[in-house]
Amino acid sequence: MHALALALSLLAAAPPAAPAPAASPPALGPAVKAVLRYEATRFVITHVRILDGTGRPAVEDRNVSLEGGRIAAIGPGADVAPAAATVLVDGRGRTLLPGLVGMHDHMYYIARPDLDAGGHSDPPLVVPQMSYSSPRLYLAAGVTTVRTTGSVEGYADLNLRALIDSGQVPGPHLDVTAPYLQGKSDLFMQMYQLRDAADARRFVAFWADAGATSFKAYMHISRAELGAAIQAAHARGLKVTGHLCSVTYPEAIALGIDDLEHGFMVDTQGAPGKQPDVCPMDQSSSFVERVEPGGPEATALLRSLVEHHVAVTSTLPVFEHAIPNRPPLDARAMEVLTAEARTAYLYARNLRAALPPEAAARALATFRKEQRLERDFVEAGGLLLAGPDPTGNGGTIPGFADHREVELLVEAGFTPPAAVRIATLNGAIYLGRAREIGSVEAGKAADLLLVRGDPSTRISDLRQVELVWKDGVAYDPARLLESVRGRYGQY
């Protein structure tokens, strides 16, 4: 019976789609059509479990219809007669979730010239753009919206957004973050170095005019430059986040920052010998290394963040790689890497495995404290966002690492529905798009992923993505992954 319904639904997908309603995406080019699962625009997903992104428990046996790029209706599970131009998707044994909102999701790969097995590489650090592979990897994982959270090639990310929005290239919705607001440092070859506060204002105006919709401050910015950048961005209704070091969290809160990257790991407040506006650049300067969760310093910081409505972005996967003997990369993730990227990952993993036991124990303890602080932040009423920081570094791979982030939030002690909310609705709230995306709700955009299994009880089922909709367009994760096999690290 269900096999027949499925067969009929496949036939129903064959005729040309009905005329596009106003809300439909633009005409799709060949590169997008090549990775679609269905060309239809109307779907009914029957008898599916919904994990809706609000943090509420999963709901069993629902029918969900999609039309005109939107979630048209959600009702009780029922068998549905095949109808022309409507694809029936059997949702039994599957779970429907809102598309993930990746809040620290780059479009580049950090290459290390002449990298050797000892981890040495030669300067300068160049950062190739992954404008081809990254958007496909995000979409294959069901990440339908991303903030790029620091561009190394600002024009490339802006042009990529235009290509995606015009239906020429497959990829998620992009909140394009301008190139990094960075002070005096030659860390990445492509980074601009701000001269002073006036320069920071000019920089923000220039990139906002060019189309950037968010900003990110980086490790060597001064308080004066950060303050000027925040004022200039806010004057245009745009938000600023930061991967800070030279500026402490309390200083950034006072300057009006909107979000802080990497949880609490990069806060340098109270670090021994910390000079104003100078990044100490050593691990022991980390807030997480020095304070106890639940203690007065931690409690005061969390309270201040909540009072000032400053979000925090959890990027647990990029820190997990500092610990030896953690789970290896998903085999499918290994397959999308170039041979060189695979080697770089294996070199890093090999070196980590040789860490002395005390150092390994310390790395794990710090990671556990970070997880605890993130949980305490949410319990205190804070808005926690999720994004894995994929740069290839240590094997943090677009899409795969977005799933790993949710798994690590569950490891931190969040329930699966709460962890999924952090990776969906919370991001939508921060971006000001919660009326459109971030949860499975009638009327919202049909940005959805369908997975085999039940991530509400076993979070790793999130990896079993069978279908991804963005604006009601149904993408095939297997085709997307196949299209980038052996390419991540190259383009």
Ligand SMILES: [Zn+2]
């Ligand atoms: Zn980053």
